[in-house]
Amino acid sequence: MDHKLRQALDSAVTARRDALVALTQDLVRIPTLNPPGLNYREICDLLAARLQARGFVVEMIRAEGAPADSDAHPRWNLVARHEGAASGDCVHFNGHHDVVEVGHGWSVDPFGAEVKSGRVYGRGACDMKGGIAAAVIAAEAFIETCPDYAGAIEISATADEESGGYGGVAYLAERGWFDPARVQHVIIPEPLNKDRICLGHRGVWWAEIETHGRIAHGSMPFLGDCAVRHMGAVLAEMEQTLFPLLAGKRTEMPVVPDGARASTLNINAIHGGAPEQPPDYTGLPAPCVPDRCRITIDRRFLVEEDLAEVKREVTALMERVKDRRPSFTYEIRDLFEVKPTMTDRDAPVVRTVAGAIEKVLGRMPDYVVSPGTYDQKHIDRIGKLKNCIAYGPGILDLAHQPDEWVGIDDMVDSARVMALSLGELLLP
Numbered sequence: 001m002d003h004k005l006r007q008a009l010d011s012a013v014t015a016r017r018d019a020l021v022a023l024t025q026d027l028v029r030i031p032t033l034n035p036p037g038l039n040y041r042e043i044c045d046l047l048a049a050r051l052q053a054r055g056f057v058v059e060m061i062r063a064e065g066a067p068a069d070s071d072a073h074p075r076w077n078l079v080a081r082h083e084g085a086a087s088g089d090c091v092h093f094n095g096h097h098d099v100v101e102v103g104h105g106w107s108v109d110p111f112g113a114e115v116k117s118g119r120v121y122g123r124g125a126c127d128m129k130g131g132i133a134a135a136v137i138a139a140e141a142f143i144e145t146c147p148d149y150a151g152a153i154e155i156s157a158t159a160d161e162e163s164g165g166y167g168g169v170a171y172l173a174e175r176g177w178f179d180p181a182r183v184q185h186v187i188i189p190e191p192l193n194k195d196r197i198c199l200g201h202r203g204v205w206w207a208e209i210e211t212h213g214r215i216a217h218g219s220m221p222f223l224g225d226c227a228v229r230h231m232g233a234v235l236a237e238m239e240q241t242l243f244p245l246l247a248g249k250r251t252e253m254p255v256v257p258d259g260a261r262a263s264t265l266n267i268n269a270i271h272g273g274a275p276e277q278p279p280d281y282t283g284l285p286a287p288c289v290p291d292r293c294r295i296t297i298d299r300r301f302l303v304e305e306d307l308a309e310v311k312r313e314v315t316a317l318m319e320r321v322k323d324r325r326p327s328f329t330y331e332i333r334d335l336f337e338v339k340p341t342m343t344d345r346d347a348p349v350v351r352t353v354a355g356a357i358e359k360v361l362g363r364m365p366d367y368v369v370s371p372g373t374y375d376q377k378h379i380d381r382i383g384k385l386k387n388c389i390a391y392g393p394g395i396l397d398l399a400h401q402p403d404e405w406v407g408i409d410d411m412v413d414s415a416r417v418m419a420l421s422l423g424e425l426l427l428p
């Protein structure tokens with residue numbers, strides 16, 4: 001691309017600064033909370049109207065039969081496609097439109113989309129409505145500046161990323177939307193910062209571990225067998241052997257933050273004995289020896305690790321505890337697993353976006369890997385499309401936090417990078 005054209009493209013983006021802010025605000029003001037999955041149709045309608053007016057062909061796809069899809073909370077997705085003047089590659093921007101619960105501790109209206117000190121505030125501003133808006137603005141600026149481009153641009157807004165993506169990208173990928181024959185480059189504008197390219201993510205294994213005992217009267221615990229004490233022994237064994245083992249495993253993947261370069265395990269929940277009563281219950285609990293105790297574990301593993309080995313570590317730990325506690329039995333139930341994924345640094349979309357970051361920001365990008373997964377897993381595993389990265393504005397640490405915000409300058413800069421990347425990929 002020659003210098004003059006690059007300048008024109010860049011000006012077309014920067015001239016849209018106010019439009020970018022306004023679009024981000026419009027998106028944030030639609031509370032697409034997940035769960036349960038609110039207003040998905042509304043946010044798709046908003047983007048559909050906008051993109052249709054700019055020559056995109058829009059398809060609305062409801063993920064019927066996907067987990068959590070219902071008539072009360074339908075899982076709506078949008079795919080918009082703009083065809084160039086000649087055949088060529090298709091560049092696809094994919095953003096999830098759902099947001100997580102608000103939580104406590106906000107000083108602004110979470111759905112007010114207030115602008116102050118150069119930032120747009122609100123739930124989803126950073127993760128990832130600011131990113132969707134940046135991609136839309138980049139595409140609009142590019143199409144206006146270079147109407148005779150070769151290839152196609154797609155923009156999708158998809159459901160349920162925050163709950164696994166099964167009503168969103170996974171559903172679309174299973175139906176061929178990310179077939180490498182129709183899409184060649186994917187950019188997911190998750191909030192990884194304007195100067196970083198995210199190549200992929202660590203793996204995940206969620207499981208439920210249950211210890212089994214025997215119920216009895218709480219005044220005579222010797223007549224029962226306390227499942228919570230067994231679980232206590234399991235947790236103690238984790239502290240002594242598993243956590244140190246995991247902390248010692250370091251990856252070559254450039255995971256950020258640095259703490260996530262090791263293998264990690266979180267205990268997401270623990271439940272044992274009588275269920276907790278609602279807060280308005282005024283009675284006392286009944287005295288019983290708990291016969292069941294469950295934890296949910298969230299194990300994040302590295303590209304160097306094998307999932308079967310990851311599971312074996314936990315089974316071996318349970319067996320060690322069992323050796324010392326003869327009455328104890330247990331069960332491990334798999335809940336969810338995702339293998340690590342990492343796009344090659346030499347992949348075309350990586351090289352192109354890296355070059356664009358260098359030109360726009362005047363510095364080399366950092367290459368990072370995300371500690372948690374995102375929709376790239378479905379594009380890779382189901383869609384078989386390897387040429388995929390996450391690149392977008394916003395600071396990852398702010399995601400899911402109170403007073404979430406996205407910087408306006410950052411959105412503009414990343415839109416400039418995206419527009420320039422379109423130029424490199426779609427102009428002869």
Ligand SMILES: [Zn+2]
Nearest residue numbers: 127128161190
């Ligand atoms: Zn996200």
